[in-house]
Amino acid sequence: MTERSAVGIVRNVAKVWLALLGLLALTVGTALLPLGLWNTVLNTVIALIKVVLIGLCFMELLRHDSLPRLMAVVALFFLLIQLGQTISEHLTRGISTTPWTPPAQRAPLQHGGVDAATPSRRAYPAPGH
Amino acid sequence: MSLTTIDDAGRLETVRLGMWAFLASELMFFGPLLLGWAYGRISMPDGFAWASRQTDLWLGTLNTAILLSSSAAMALAVQLSALQLKRQVGRCLLACAALGVVFLLIKFYEWHREWAEHLFPGPDFAGPAHTGAPYFFVVYFSATFLHAIHLTIGIGVTLTMWRRVHKSLGPLPQPALHAAGLYWHFVDVVWVALFPMLYLVERTP
Numbered sequence: 001m002t003e004r005s006a007v008g009i010v011r012n013v014a015k016v017w018l019a020l021l022g023l024l025a026l027t028v029g030t031a032l033l034p035l036g037l038w039n040t041v042l043n044t045v046i047a048l049i050k051v052v053l054i055g056l057c058f059m060e061l062l063r064h065d066s067l068p069r070l071m072a073v074v075a076l077f078f079l080l081i082q083l084g085q086t087i088s089e090h091l092t093r094g095i096s097t098t099p100w101t102p103p104a105q106r107a108p109l110q111h112g113g114v115d116a117a118t119p120s121r122r123a124y125p126a127p128g129h
Numbered sequence: 130m131s132l133t134t135i136d137d138a139g140r141l142e143t144v145r146l147g148m149w150a151f152l153a154s155e156l157m158f159f160g161p162l163l164l165g166w167a168y169g170r171i172s173m174p175d176g177f178a179w180a181s182r183q184t185d186l187w188l189g190t191l192n193t194a195i196l197l198s199s200s201a202a203m204a205l206a207v208q209l210s211a212l213q214l215k216r217q218v219g220r221c222l223l224a225c226a227a228l229g230v231v232f233l234l235i236k237f238y239e240w241h242r243e244w245a246e247h248l249f250p251g252p253d254f255a256g257p258a259h260t261g262a263p264y265f266f267v268v269y270f271s272a273t274f275l276h277a278i279h280l281t282i283g284i285g286v287t288l289t290m291w292r293r294v295h296k297s298l299g300p301l302p303q304p305a306l307h308a309a310g311l312y313w314h315f316v317d318v319v320w321v322a323l324f325p326m327l328y329l330v331e332r333t334p
Contacts, residue, residue, distance in 0.1 A: 004211075006214060008206065014201070027329065028186070051321055051322065056318060058314045068147045068149040071146065071149035072149060087167055124250050
């Protein structure tokens, strides 16, 4: 880590802080415009830029020690697997479905839960009998 | 003496790596909430849009600005600690914790209002129950409550660090300050993700 002056540190942090507040104003401003799907796209992109700014400038992911960087990337990767696989399964449910077939008609249940269609199944006595 | 020996530098790197491993597991912890939100947003877009419009955009924006500012104060504290500027580091930590407390107070006020407006999911829910709006508020209250717990812990950690800095006679505890800073920034990052998810879903119908 290079030795820096206090003024330099304050100036750098202030720049990032102002950029973050600017991005916040931008995301709220665009959210008030009727842009349809673009609202979601812009919100996501701006949030990602804010996360990257905080990660690089405040969490010091650009320091010379590279293992935390690897840890952050791996964590995001596993989160994306978690989200991606579940959502892709949900979104593709309607693409290839098995045609619906009605269940086989069964006779009504007799007393004691014995199914008339399967007489070989033994009915267990009710508790207390 | 600042980080001039290999031992100190090595210790700082170890603490940073350990903290990142913890934060990676925390991300998995918040993951299901993101997933729950994504499921609802895709399956129940109308309910989510309606429910999101019931949240207070301006209080949410104010709180986001407060948390971003608190992160800046924490970044200042951590980076100034390398220069051993004890008094300035202490002030930044106090400012950070104070901003965290203000955030929580605003959040409590929001919860109170939403409770009074019958937006808490349940039999008295005031919105269109069949559209997924109650489900949005399940995600909303779970996520904001979980975040508030993390922030409360963060405030405690920050105040503990302030006390250590205030009382220390030798060099500042840099590894501990870095760890506290990483935790605080993580809580900020979670809110940066939650803000558009909860407050900015189709503000203009």
